[in-house]
Amino acid sequence: MENHEEHHHPPYKFIFMILIVCTGLSWIADVLKESFPGPAWLAVTVLAISTMKASCVMLYFMHLKFERHWKYVLLAPTFILAVGLPLALFPDVGVHYYDVDVPQNPIESRAAGNFHGEAAVEGHAAGTHH
Amino acid sequence: MSHSENSHGSSAPPLKMGLAIPDSKLCMWLFLGTEIMFFTAFIGSYIVLRLGSPGWPSDPKDTHILVLAGGINTFVLILSSYLVVLSHEAMIEKNYRKAWNFMAGTMVLAFVFLGIKSVEYAGKFTHDIVPGHIAEDDEQALAKLVREFDSSRISLLNAIVPGDDDANKKASKLTTGPGEGEAAFDPGMVAAYQKLDKSYGELREAVRAEEIPLHVGVDHELNTLIMDRIEAMKTDEQISPYFHVHEPHPMVYGNVFASTYFLMTGFHAIHVVVGMILFGIVLLQGSKLDETWIDFIENSGLYWHFVDLVWIFLFPLLYIVDFG
Numbered sequence: 001m002e003n004h005e006e007h008h009h010p011p012y013k014f015i016f017m018i019l020i021v022c023t024g025l026s027w028i029a030d031v032l033k034e035s036f037p038g039p040a041w042l043a044v045t046v047l048a049i050s051t052m053k054a055s056c057v058m059l060y061f062m063h064l065k066f067e068r069h070w071k072y073v074l075l076a077p078t079f080i081l082a083v084g085l086p087l088a089l090f091p092d093v094g095v096h097y098y099d100v101d102v103p104q105n106p107i108e109s110r111a112a113g114n115f116h117g118e119a120a121v122e123g124h125a126a127g128t129h130h
Numbered sequence: 131m132s133h134s135e136n137s138h139g140s141s142a143p144p145l146k147m148g149l150a151i152p153d154s155k156l157c158m159w160l161f162l163g164t165e166i167m168f169f170t171a172f173i174g175s176y177i178v179l180r181l182g183s184p185g186w187p188s189d190p191k192d193t194h195i196l197v198l199a200g201g202i203n204t205f206v207l208i209l210s211s212y213l214v215v216l217s218h219e220a221m222i223e224k225n226y227r228k229a230w231n232f233m234a235g236t237m238v239l240a241f242v243f244l245g246i247k248s249v250e251y252a253g254k255f256t257h258d259i260v261p262g263h264i265a266e267d268d269e270q271a272l273a274k275l276v277r278e279f280d281s282s283r284i285s286l287l288n289a290i291v292p293g294d295d296d297a298n299k300k301a302s303k304l305t306t307g308p309g310e311g312e313a314a315f316d317p318g319m320v321a322a323y324q325k326l327d328k329s330y331g332e333l334r335e336a337v338r339a340e341e342i343p344l345h346v347g348v349d350h351e352l353n354t355l356i357m358d359r360i361e362a363m364k365t366d367e368q369i370s371p372y373f374h375v376h377e378p379h380p381m382v383y384g385n386v387f388a389s390t391y392f393l394m395t396g397f398h399a400i401h402v403v404v405g406m407i408l409f410g411i412v413l414l415q416g417s418k419l420d421e422t423w424i425d426f427i428e429n430s431g432l433y434w435h436f437v438d439l440v441w442i443f444l445f446p447l448l449y450i451v452d453f454g
Contacts, residue, residue, distance in 0.1 A: 016212040030450045039452045046446035078166040086174035094181040
């Protein structure tokens with residue numbers, strides 16, 4: 001089966017410029033990271049920029065915008081697994097009500113009745129030596 | 131069995147199964163589907179691990195993460211992706227020389243990407259930021275320091291006294307002299323060994339007796355007694371080739387950081403190398419490049435855009451985001 005489908009000419013140069021501008025914005029966000037209200041804001045900002053860049057690459061460089069409906073059939077299972085795996089791991093690994101019993105987590109924080117290890121986080125944030 | 135036999139002499143065109151895209155392109159997309167699952171498993175696990183960890187090393191001084199290097203590499207990959215689409219366009223326009231040139235540009239940029247990545251990796255290896263090697267507290271850092279002093283001491287000893295004897299037997303030979311038929315020991319090397327052995331012994335005892343804290347001062351400055359000892363060995367011409375001791379910088383949760391960093395960037399770099407092999411196959415065609423290569427270049431391009439896509443997410447996640 002070697003019949004070539006209809007060929008489209010997306011505005012490659014324009015898409016390339018958008019990608020460069022977005023990369024610059026990510027870098028500026030890192031430089032101004034202290035100006036963000038919190039780390040979550042920085043994370044949301046740079047990941048939103050990355051999602052926009054990824055969309056541009058997939059839609060135009062990979063021509064998904066011009067492909068037919070087979071793209072949904074082919075990519076839906078991978079998308080479900082991609083989202084499902086982190087969601088499945090999140091309740092146990094990402095957020096847990098119990099204390100993590102590792103040597104890095106000082107025993108004092110547990111003895112003080114801190115079940116979430118906040119004291120350990122504060123202690124270690126100050127204690128990342130260099 | 132021919133089509134004419136199969137259709138019992140009918141003049142109707144044979145049935146054609148499948149999608150209206152080349153088989154090779156369908157296969158590439160199926161492969162990319164598995165690749166998406168492959169990388170999202172790593173990236174998803176990393177995000178979950180990082181969110182669930184009570185701490186994470188985020189200070190670039192600790193992790194030796196170079197945001198500028200990551201940013202330049204992002205630009206390099208985006209530019210290379212752009213050149214790939216231009217190469218494909220040139221192939222469709224039957225301008226094969228132009229397509230070859232764009233492909234060569236992509237190849238050069240892939241080398242640039244790996245070069246920058248190598249510089250970053252070299253920084254990690256120099257500071258021993260390697261999974262399983264990172265001390266996570268002062269006690270582990272001091273134990274590692276003593277262990278590295280010891281292995282350096284034994285390396286120097288093995289250079290002076292060749293053979294399969296154990297270290298204690300070799301050390302005693304330095305005072306009793308070489309055995310019958312063995313070459314004389316270099317007196318300068320012996321003096322260097324004694325200097326290193328003395329320093330190692332003092333350090334080990336001080337650490338055992340908990341007399342020597344790793345840090346002094348409020349800013350966690352490394353103990354000058356330790357640093358002076360390391361410096362003295364590094365500046366000794368005869369000791370330094372055998373002296374492989376790293377500055378003892380503990381990094382809390384450094385091992386899980388290093389594991390996830392090398393897993394994701396390492397697999398990504400392998401994918402870059404595979405892409406370079408695909409481009410190399412095209413470039414090897416030289417002037418023989420013709421329209422039969424259009425599908426190959428399109429599929430190689432799809433693969434390369436996917437490599438770019440992965441990096442688009444790795445860059446912020448590894449270099450910028452601090453989950454607090």
